[in-house]
Amino acid sequence: MTASTSTSTSTISSPAAAVPVLAVGSVAFDSIRTPWGAADRVLGGSATYFSLAASQFAPVRVVGVVGEDFGPEHEAVFRQRQVNIEGIERAPGRSFYWAGEYEADPNVRHTLTTELNVFADFSPKLPAAYRDSPVLFLGNIEPGLQIQVREECPAAKLVGGDTMNFWINSQPDQVRAFLGRLDLLMINDGEARELTGEANLHRAARRILELGPRAVVIKRGEHGASLYTAGGGYFAISGYPLEDVCDPTGAGDSFAGGMMGYLAQHRPHGLHREPDAADQNVLRRAVVYGSVMGSFACERFGVERLRTLTSAAVQRRYEEFQALAHFDRQP
Amino acid sequence: MTASTSTSTSTISSPAAAVPVLAVGSVAFDSIRTPWGAADRVLGGSATYFSLAASQFAPVRVVGVVGEDFGPEHEAVFRQRQVNIEGIERAPGRSFYWAGEYEADPNVRHTLTTELNVFADFSPKLPAAYRDSPVLFLGNIEPGLQIQVREECPAAKLVGGDTMNFWINSQPDQVRAFLGRLDLLMINDGEARELTGEANLHRAARRILELGPRAVVIKRGEHGASLYTAGGGYFAISGYPLEDVCDPTGAGDSFAGGMMGYLAQHRPHGLHREPDAADQNVLRRAVVYGSVMGSFACERFGVERLRTLTSAAVQRRYEEFQALAHFDRQP
Numbered sequence: 001m002t003a004s005t006s007t008s009t010s011t012i013s014s015p016a017a018a019v020p021v022l023a024v025g026s027v028a029f030d031s032i033r034t035p036w037g038a039a040d041r042v043l044g045g046s047a048t049y050f051s052l053a054a055s056q057f058a059p060v061r062v063v064g065v066v067g068e069d070f071g072p073e074h075e076a077v078f079r080q081r082q083v084n085i086e087g088i089e090r091a092p093g094r095s096f097y098w099a100g101e102y103e104a105d106p107n108v109r110h111t112l113t114t115e116l117n118v119f120a121d122f123s124p125k126l127p128a129a130y131r132d133s134p135v136l137f138l139g140n141i142e143p144g145l146q147i148q149v150r151e152e153c154p155a156a157k158l159v160g161g162d163t164m165n166f167w168i169n170s171q172p173d174q175v176r177a178f179l180g181r182l183d184l185l186m187i188n189d190g191e192a193r194e195l196t197g198e199a200n201l202h203r204a205a206r207r208i209l210e211l212g213p214r215a216v217v218i219k220r221g222e223h224g225a226s227l228y229t230a231g232g233g234y235f236a237i238s239g240y241p242l243e244d245v246c247d248p249t250g251a252g253d254s255f256a257g258g259m260m261g262y263l264a265q266h267r268p269h270g271l272h273r274e275p276d277a278a279d280q281n282v283l284r285r286a287v288v289y290g291s292v293m294g295s296f297a298c299e300r301f302g303v304e305r306l307r308t309l310t311s312a313a314v315q316r317r318y319e320e321f322q323a324l325a326h327f328d329r330q331p
Numbered sequence: 332m333t334a335s336t337s338t339s340t341s342t343i344s345s346p347a348a349a350v351p352v353l354a355v356g357s358v359a360f361d362s363i364r365t366p367w368g369a370a371d372r373v374l375g376g377s378a379t380y381f382s383l384a385a386s387q388f389a390p391v392r393v394v395g396v397v398g399e400d401f402g403p404e405h406e407a408v409f410r411q412r413q414v415n416i417e418g419i420e421r422a423p424g425r426s427f428y429w430a431g432e433y434e435a436d437p438n439v440r441h442t443l444t445t446e447l448n449v450f451a452d453f454s455p456k457l458p459a460a461y462r463d464s465p466v467l468f469l470g471n472i473e474p475g476l477q478i479q480v481r482e483e484c485p486a487a488k489l490v491g492g493d494t495m496n497f498w499i500n501s502q503p504d505q506v507r508a509f510l511g512r513l514d515l516l517m518i519n520d521g522e523a524r525e526l527t528g529e530a531n532l533h534r535a536a537r538r539i540l541e542l543g544p545r546a547v548v549i550k551r552g553e554h555g556a557s558l559y560t561a562g563g564g565y566f567a568i569s570g571y572p573l574e575d576v577c578d579p580t581g582a583g584d585s586f587a588g589g590m591m592g593y594l595a596q597h598r599p600h601g602l603h604r605e606p607d608a609a610d611q612n613v614l615r616r617a618v619v620y621g622s623v624m625g626s627f628a629c630e631r632f633g634v635e636r637l638r639t640l641t642s643a644a645v646q647r648r649y650e651e652f653q654a655l656a657h658f659d660r661q662p
Contacts, residue, residue, distance in 0.1 A: 104530040199435040201553070202572045222532075223554035224569060234655050238555055238567030241533045284658040318661055324565050325656055327615040330649055 018058035019268040020084075021260055022156075023050045024124050024149050025139025025253070027064040027088060028096035031113075032247050032301060035104050039247070042302035043074050045096060046139040046162070049250035052306040053257025053293040054137070055081040056314055058264035060257075061130050063087035063149065067095040067118045077307060086127045091118040106245045106298075107221055124149050131155070135264045137256060138182070140164050143174035150181050157270035160184040160260045162252070168195050180212040183271055184263075186256045186290075189220050201226070214271045215283055217259065217290070219252050227287050231274035235284045237325060240295035240317070247301045251294040254306060258293030262286040292317045349389035350599040351415075352591055353487075354381045355455050355480050356470025356584070358395040358419060359427035362444075363578050363632060366435050370578070373633035374405050376427060377470040377493070380581035383637040384588025384624040385468070386412040387645055389595035392461050394418035394480065398426040398449045408638060417458045422449040437576045437629075438552055455480050462486070466595045468587060469513070471495050474505035481512050488601035491515040491591050493583070499526050511543040514602055515594075517587045517621075520551050532557065545602045546614055548590065548621070550583050558618050562605035566615045568656060571626035571648070578632045582625040585637065589624030593617040623648045 025047030032039045051060040061084040066074075070090070078085045096119035099112040124145055133153050138146040138161035150159060161182045167175050168191065175195070179185060185208060189201055196207040201218055205228040208216045215229045222245075224238040266282045275283060292314055299305045356378030363370045382391040392415040397405075401421070409416045427450035430443040455476055464484050469477040469492035481490060492513045498506050499522065506526070510516060516539060520532055527538040532549055536559040539547045546560045553576075555569040597613045606614060623645055630636045 200574055200576070202574045206574075220554060223551060224567075226569065226572070234572055235658070236555075236569030236572070236655055237658070238557065238569055241557070241565055241567070243531055243533045243537075245531070281659055285661065288658055315661065322658075322660060324567055325658070327566070327568070327619055327653075327656070328612055329653060330616065330646065 017268075018261070018265040019134040020059040020061055021054050021135045021137060021264045022061045022063065022087075022126075022130050022133035022153065023047050023054065023137040023139060023257075024063040024146070025050060025137075025141060026096050026119055027062070027066050027070070028098055028119070029069065030097075030249060030302065031099040032249055033101040034106070034247060035102075036244075036246065037301065039301035041097070043077055044098070044250060044302055046250075046253040048077075048303060049253035049297060049306065050137055050139060050257040050260075051078065051083045052081055052303055053254040053297070054261035054264070055083050056258070056293070056309065056311060057261030057289070058135070060084065060261070061087055061133060063124045063126055063130065065089045065091050065118050065122045067091060067093045069094050077303065080307065087125070087130055089125055091121075093118045095119070100249070102248065106248045109248075126152050134158065134268055135160075135260060137161065137260045138178070139253065139256075140167075143167050143171055143178040146178050147174070147181060158183055158263055158267055160186060160256065160263070162186055162256060163191065163195075165191055165194050176211055179208065182213045184215045184217070184259075185213045186217045186219060186252070186259065188252065189218055192216075192218050202228075214273060214275055217287060219255060219294075221248075225255065225287055225291055227283055229275040229280055229283065233275060233280045235280070235287060237288055237291055237321065240291060240321065241324070242295060242298055245298045248298050250303065251297045254297035255290035255294035257290075259286045259290035262289040288318060288321050289314070291321060348599075349592070349596040350465040351390040351392055352385050352466045352468060352595045353392045353394065353418075353457075353461050353464035353484065354378050354385065354468040354470060354588075355394040355477070356381060356468075356472060357427050357450055358393070358397050358401070359429055359450070360400065361428075361580060361633065362430035363580055364432040365437070365578060366433075367575075367577065368632065370632035372428070374408055375429070375581060375633055377581075377584040379408075379634060380584035380628060380637065381468060381470060381588040381591075382409065382414045383412055383634055384585040384628070385592035385595070386414050387589070387624070387640065387642060388592030388620070389466070391415065391592075392418055392464060394455045394457055394461065396420045396422050396449050396453045398422060398424045400425050408634065411638065418456070418461055420456055424449045426450070431580070433579065437579045440579075457483050465489065465599055466491075466591060468492065468591045469509070470584065470587070471498075474498050474502055474509040477509050478505070478512060489514055489594060489598055491517060491587065491594070493517055493587060494522065494526075496522055496525050507542055510539065513544045515546045515548070516544045517548045517550060517583070517590065519583065520549055523547075523549050533559075545604060545606055548618060550586060550625075552579075556586065556618055556622055558614055560606040560611055560614065564606060564611045566611070566618060568619055568622055568652065571622060571652065572655070573626060573629055576629045579629050581634065582628045585628035586621035586625035588621075590617040590621035593620040619649060619652050620645075622652060
């Protein structure tokens with residue numbers, strides 16, 4: 001079986017058109033408790049959710065670090081989705097470990113344990129074959145390392161990224177330098193407020209665009225996501241109506257994976273400085289595919305749902321989003 | 332000038348097609364403080380916001396009570412929008428008075444004063460000419476009074492309503508009896524959770540539909556609104572991207588006014604028990620018009636923006652909602 005045949009069974013539309021996406025971030029083990037169940041030391045981490053989601057749309061390469069507890073059964077999760085893990089470094093010790101608990105309202109989460117372990121000294125090492133990657137996703141790691149990866153991939157045409165409150169507060173200048181090198185920031189509502197000091201999300205998004213990105217997506221959890229583009233474009237989609245949120249861990253990273261994967265198919269040469277109408281249509285569809293992947297991620301503990309997800313199920317859910325968001329022009 | 336000519340200057344599409352909407356609720360004076368300004372003893376109340384918003388779409392009749400502080404200048408606000416206030420009773424004493432303060436995040440509001448005054452003993456008195464009203468809006472008052480108004484209008488074909496935490500907690504059985512007489516409930520997300528004991532909004536909406544309504548709209552503040560219909564229909568729209576929320580007081584009542592007013596034009600004979608495709612299309616557009624009116628209400632203190640709002644501005648904002656929510660079918 002050739003590589004192109006094997007990907008054609010698991011990607012949307014023409015997989016040959018999709019360029020590779022390089023993702024850097026955490027590969028971790030998570031212990032998760034909710035009022036409805038628990039999962040112990042299951043595979044997680046931002047790069048894991050991202051790459052499994054993006055692999056529905058494009059070939060994915062991962063840069064990360066794991067410890068000695070990362071075994072063949074964990075490798076298999078990536079390999080089954082044709083994710084290239086040559087860039088996952090093995091280090092002595094244990095992998096990043098996170099334990100948390102969600103309340104009945106899944107928006108309320110309590111961290112019980114964070115053990116950085118091998119992730120504490122993470123320094124991304126890109127295999128030579130990764131340096132030509134045209135699309136990058138700089139996941140939530142120290143902003144200096146995000147910038148380093150960006151600079152090691154001079155050919156990149158489209159660069160997406162994420163950050164978090166911890167870096168916004170501890171390294172604000174580095175976060176700004178990082179934003180200056182990004183095309184697309186995908187960020188939580190709370191983080192957008194913290195980054196800009198603006199309580200109003202729409203103002204916060206405009207401030208972020210002034211710092212460099214051509215587009216910013218504000219993820220609003222169950223309420224959906226909003227897209228802002230340089231030059232004044234705006235789009236918003238509500239969340240998928242999940243009656244049972246099993247485990248929201250990784251929903252934001254899965255959103256980013258769906259969005260960047262779709263862009264790797266449809267904008268491999270990047271976005272205009274001020275995204276034009278065609279760019280904006282692609283970005284809107286990418287936000288919806290991000291929402292699709294985020295919604296699937298919540299349906300099972302850990303990455304279970306993403307592992308077994310079919311291309312047909314992804315397409316059906318996109319159509320469900322079409323149906324739930326549609327209304328007629330006024331009569 | 333005939334009545335039909337006078338309404339045609341202020342309503343959307345064919346005003347002759349719109350049947351009258353009877354609204355019952357509070358007419359009040361509000362003192363409002365925000366980080367950006369303040370307004371002292373301005374005209375407010377649920378029936379006021381509702382009727383000014385609904386008057387963009389249909390003739391409106393109001394049932395309420397005011398005190399001796401309600402003068403000709405306040406009457407004029409209603410009359411300028413052709414709202415019939417024959418049903419507003421004048422009682423000795425002062426009108427309902429509310430004072431509150433919003434934080435920089437307009438979702439956080441603190442009540443400083445509530446003086447029920449003449450509203451404490453409110454018992455709706457319907458003018459004889461109101462009893463044939465085909466469309467009712469039973470605003471947030473004691474559920475027993477809501478039921479009483481419903482029963483005094485046996486010809487009503489479409490009944491919408493609202494309630495609040497206070498009644499849900501103090502008179503749960505009466506609230507359930509009220510819901511059994513409603514076609515459409517419009518309610519906040521927090522109230523939907525409280526009413527049903529379900530943390531998940533989608534489950535909460537399903538429970539509410541089991542109690543009687545043919546449709547329920549859950550208002551999610553800045554995040555938008557969601558529509559659920561008996562038989563499984565679902566629609567969601569994000570909020571309008573207001574960069575400056577001057578005063579969110581009355582946004583929910585204005586939403587209800589836009590929604591019921593539009594339904595009075597397009598569903599004067601009511602909804603199917605399980606809304607069919609045509610009903611659902613109308614309900615979706617009504618939710619968008621509700622969102623339009625709610626967004627305008629936030630732009631100025633009190634009812635200022637609703638007073639001067641033109642039909643053309645309403646139409647433009649509907650088109651903006653179309654533009655911000657649209658995305659293509661997958662290519």
